[in-house]
Amino acid sequence: MATHMTQSSQPAVHGLIAEFDNPNALVAATAKAHRDGYRKMDAYSPYPIEELRHALGAPASRLPVIVFIGGLIGAAAGFSLESWANAVAYPLNVAGKPYISWPMFIPVTFETTVLFASLSAVVGMLALNRLPQPYHPVFNHARFSAASTDRFFLCIEARDPKFDLKRTRAFMDTLGALEVAAVEG
């Protein structure tokens, strides 16, 4: 967010966007832009494309760690709730079994593990993606709605240190795009 502040003197351009009609062209263009030194960019496609992540040079998702921690918290919460409730808060003698009969506590512990891990997966995914996000400048591009049907877009953003309206545009014209346009910020 800080980079936005420092660039507020620049013209109100979110970036330059190139439109492609097939996934190969988008992956090749993204890889080329990355080789050329651009880093603050994003690629848009109507379905997930594994190769795009590599072309963008994006690091692996941290989501598995979040889910693992969520699952551990769920397991601990479930088991300690059961032990505390049936041994401390309301000691309950069932057929002379120990208050904390751990095998009997596994089903609920399992369910809370899955519940917490699943909630962490969804909430974590939304948080990492900064969703819900009511406004994003890329939607200002008139053609952008095609990204959810059959078009593929590469947007090099103005906050990239190497971004220069003229030079970046000249570079993007070499990518074989159907159209290159500026996106209002």
Added chain:
Amino acid sequence: MANGVQAVPDARATTELVPVITPGHSFVSVTEKISKIVLRKDTPIGWFLLFALTLGVSGLLATSLGYLVFMGIGIWGNNQPVGWAFDITNFVWWIGIGHAGTLISAILLLFRQQWRTSINRFAEAMTLAAVACAGLFPLFHTGRPWLAYWLLPYPNTMGMWPNFKSPLVWDVFAVSTYLTVSALFWYTGLIPDLATMRDNAKSRIGRRVYGLLAMGWRNSAYHWQHYEVAYLLLAGLSTPLVVSVHSVVSLDFAVSVLPGWHTTVFPPYFVAGAIYSGFAMVLTLMIPIRAAYGLQDFITMRHIENMAKVMLATGLIVGYGYSLEAFMAWYSGNRYETFMMWNRMTGPYWWSYALLILCNVVTPAFLWSKKVRTSVGALFVISIVVNIGMWLERFVIVVTSLHRDFVPSSWGRFSPTIWDFSTYIGTLGFFLMLLLLFVRFLPMISIFEMRTLLPSAKVDEAHGHGH
């Protein structure tokens, strides 16, 4: 040997080639075909007729439940010794139906079965509707549903806590977790398609509502990256969950000492039965919907036949469960077990056991024939028969075990009242009403996953490795 190995793939090649999506489709045609069902202005008249019918039947449910709250559960036929009857039969039946959704979505995803793509969204919606119906039965069987929160562990002025050694408490956790995780899985799967709907909606309200639900999804590579990891992890978490839910439901029975319930075969046999009935219900619903909306290109004979094969396999496991129950009752030498089985087969409810074997063991044997597996009409009939059979299975387990236990002085009979039937039929209407709403307002096939199946979606390796 070498010839045999050679011959098998050749012979199968012709049948294996039935595609999961009819050739000739493009990104645009897939998107339009599926989203048009929702975004069209002219709702088919048949939809309105069915909706009115199911709304009326849901009204019957509301009336039945309202009368139950007013009068108490004495309006149902269950009484000592048959304290569980239609309510628990229906609960287990609905939960079982709810197993197909997560099985198709999660387990088939982990096994990389591409054919799941056309049917997973619908099956997940079916799961949610079925679990909602299932939950009503134990909730209203409490008699005072407004006190159902007593089942949950929370600090209260009575100073009491649930007994966590009881399977009935496990059930509360299993079913509520299953409902929550199924809803999360379903909604997560919908997000990219909601963005597609937002971008294709013509009306202002459509754009607003789908836009709100899509939460600003913009098909970015970064979005997709986290999304795919989240979806895979949810699938991995749901797979043991779906197995656990019906296992826990079966423990409600198996942990008790009642002959007919107290058996270790219950968890796997319940899970297989759940998948069996779930696939049967998917077929029962998918066959008319496929025809009504002209979705034969996406739900091909490959899907239909594969579902029939899953039904055949799980039907065999269920049949094995029945024979094992009978064998163990005899082999145990326990007079109560032996009597229970004999009473089940020849006692006052013999007809339910005979019908059960007819519906669940004899009928699916027709699925060995490829001709039957590829006949939509035959499968529709068989799937309904299996649904009935699976309901009878739960009725047999619940009622025949309870009505004659150890002491003849406590024997009794159960006969359902009109309110037992009206509540059950009411949930059928409510279930179908929820699905009609789903089909009308949300894309019933995952659009973005269908796009990945198109040949034009492939990325060549040569272009893929930019650095």
